[in-house]
Amino acid sequence: MNTPAFLPGLELARRFYREAVRPLLEEAVPETPHSAALLGPGSEVLGFDTPRSRDHDWGPRLQLFLTHRDARRHGPRLHRHLAEHLPADFLGHPTRFALTGEDTATDARHHVEVTDPAAWFTAHLGFDPTADVTPADWLATPTQLLAQATAGAVFHDGLHRLAPARYRLRWYPRDLWLHVLACQWRRLAQEEAFVGRCGEVGDDLGSAVVTARLVRDLMRLHLLMNRRYPPYSKWLGSAFARTPGAAELTPHLIAALTAADWRTREHHLCRAYEHAARAHNRLGLTDPVDPTTRPFHDRPFRVLGADRLATALRSRIADPALRALPASGAVDQYVDNTDVLTRPPLARATALTPPPHP
DSSP: OOOOOOOOHHHHHHHHIIIIIHHHHHHHSTTOOOEEEEOSSSHHHHTOOOGGGGGSSOSSEEEEEOOHHHHHHHHHHHHHHHHHHSOSEETTEESEEOOTTSOTTTSOEEEEEEEOHHHHHHHHHSSOTTSOOOHHHHHTSOHHHHHHHHSSEEEEETTSOHHHHHHHTSSOOHHHHHHHHHHHHHHHHHHTTHHHHHHHTTOHHHHHHHHHHHHHHHHHHHHHHTTOOOOOHHHHHHHHHTSTTHHHHHHHHHHHHHOSSHHHHHHHHHHHHHHHHHHHHHHTSSSOOOOOOEEETTEEEEEOOTHHHHHHHHTTOOOHHHHTSOTTOSGGGTOOOHHHHTOHHHHHHHOOOOOOOO
């Protein structure tokens, strides 16, 4: 069997909905309002899928959203109707497949999820943005999950609920953005002198590890400054590369990572720090901050002094409850465990959030 030409998963899902799923939906539950989209996990949702992506958890799939009442009344019947009448293949791709860890012989099934918007968002984010979004919701939700809910594509929004919810999630409210940015600068401040200190005592491996951590934090900071939700590690570099200014910053980051000694690492990190500080000043969120690097107290290491930017940002936060929080930020700024960050109940249980308003 010839492998079909690669079609990006979002376009495959769009055509799958229009040509195969919608006719069966109208046949099974005619005149039932619905929305259709491809959101959630998957490289294709973020627009990063390639032919390699087709080897697992990839194929014709989407979500069908009904009202809560219609999902309860019609969901099981609609699911069965699709199971019975969807074609075996669509544009050369099987419409029934097993997911990673499942038995390909017994667990193959179609992947048209029939749900309602509130249930889907609550399962994938831990809260329902079709209602209200609180500061606690924002801070308890990993940016990867926010990216998955706001990327992808909506093919039809007959319920008129997906577009408003996704618009509400498009980016942090101003005070929360200031808080998250300040906490990301704080992460840099906590380790920027360690590249030299490790190197000075002969721990070149330790210096290189700290450098890699700082490069990752700079990439995430750059995305946050550009109002982009940082994805998880597999796609962090790809997302970073698509942002304005990344082409200027990338050579310094690569040079820092590939340097053979701590002084060269420090030199290129300092160029990257200054680039980031100038980008901060262009945002106009605070008074301008001197973007030049400086000695670390009386030690022979050069740093930005990133706490200066964190302090400037925190001073502009109007919400006293946010100002009172530790400078740790959103949950994935201090938790780095996939099993937590991919499970909203665990992420929410871990998060440091302001108390609800009385």
